[in-house]
Amino acid sequence: MxxxxxxxxxxxxxxxxxxxxxxxxxxxxxxxxxxxxxxxxxxxxxxxxxxxxxxxxxxxxxxxxxxxxxxxxxxxxxRRKARSAELDVRMADLYTDSPESGVEREAIALAFRSLPDNDRELLSLVAWEGLDHQEIATALGMSRNLVRVRLHRARKRFSRALTEAGVHSMPRKRPAPVEETL
The missing domain is CATH 1.10.1740.10 (RNA polymerase sigma factor, region 2, helix turn helix motif)
Structure with a gap:
């Protein structure tokens, strides 16, 4: 045995x-x-x-x-993570291609960290682990439908946090100026 x-x-x-x-x-x-x-x-x-x-x-x-x-x-x-988070962001900014990309990355990281633990875990299981709803349900011991609902809400909260942080999912193009004709 x-x-x-x-x-x-x-x-x-x-x-x-x-x-x-x-x-x-x-x-x-x-x-x-x-x-x-x-x-x-x-x-x-x-x-x-x-x-x-x-x-x-x-x-x-x-x-x-x-x-x-x-x-x-x-x-x-x-506590240790909270103390080092600001330093980590500053160090990452030192090695970015442009100041804007570092600022946006910081805003995304802060928005993600502002989410409740359960939201971060669900979003991470989808994005990082590549799990589907049923696999997440099995891993977390809940129903597939509950995962679907909670994941939908987590995505909405993350989207709202990104918007509040001024991060846009797609770069927005300004319309070309309209020239007046005489």
Whole structure:
């Protein structure tokens, strides 16, 4: 039985390590933090192997575990992130192509950070992880319809936050001046 358990864990680990690592890297401030989150995620998976669903559902289950591990991690890192966020934006502005692009990137980042945690998580699962509504529902333990409704609302809130920050999704062209004819 222990050999079967170990073989299953190793198979799941090989199949999902890259996805779970990418998930953690995109949500952590440092590679070390991401490595800690991944290690803790697979530690939980090992301890709870009996609860690990078969097949593709294992990946979604691991996303849910990683999300919980990240929530615990973020509770402790919240203050540090707030202090370093302003410095990170300033450093990014130093290395941008133009001042306008840095300002817009800062505005987008601030708008995104202004969203509730649940909105940021839903938008990230779609944009960064490429999950569809059903996969998100499985990972978060909710219905597909609830995901659809919450994602719609999150997108509206993000759009509103971007508008309030003066960020436009498409550059707007000014109409050509009309010349008067004499």
């Amino acid at each position: 222990d050999d079967e358990r170990l073989a299953r864990f190793e198979a799941v680990y090989r199949e999902t390590y890259g996805q779970i690592t990418a998930y953690a890297v995109r949500r952590c401030d440092s590679p070390q933090d991401a490595a800690d989150v991944v290690a803790e995620t697979f530690t939980v998976a090992w301890r709870r192997m009996d609860e690990l669903p078969p097949g593709e559902e294992a990946t979604l289950w691991l996303y849910g575990v990683a999300r919980n591990v990240l929530a615990n991690h973020n509770r402790f890192e919240g």
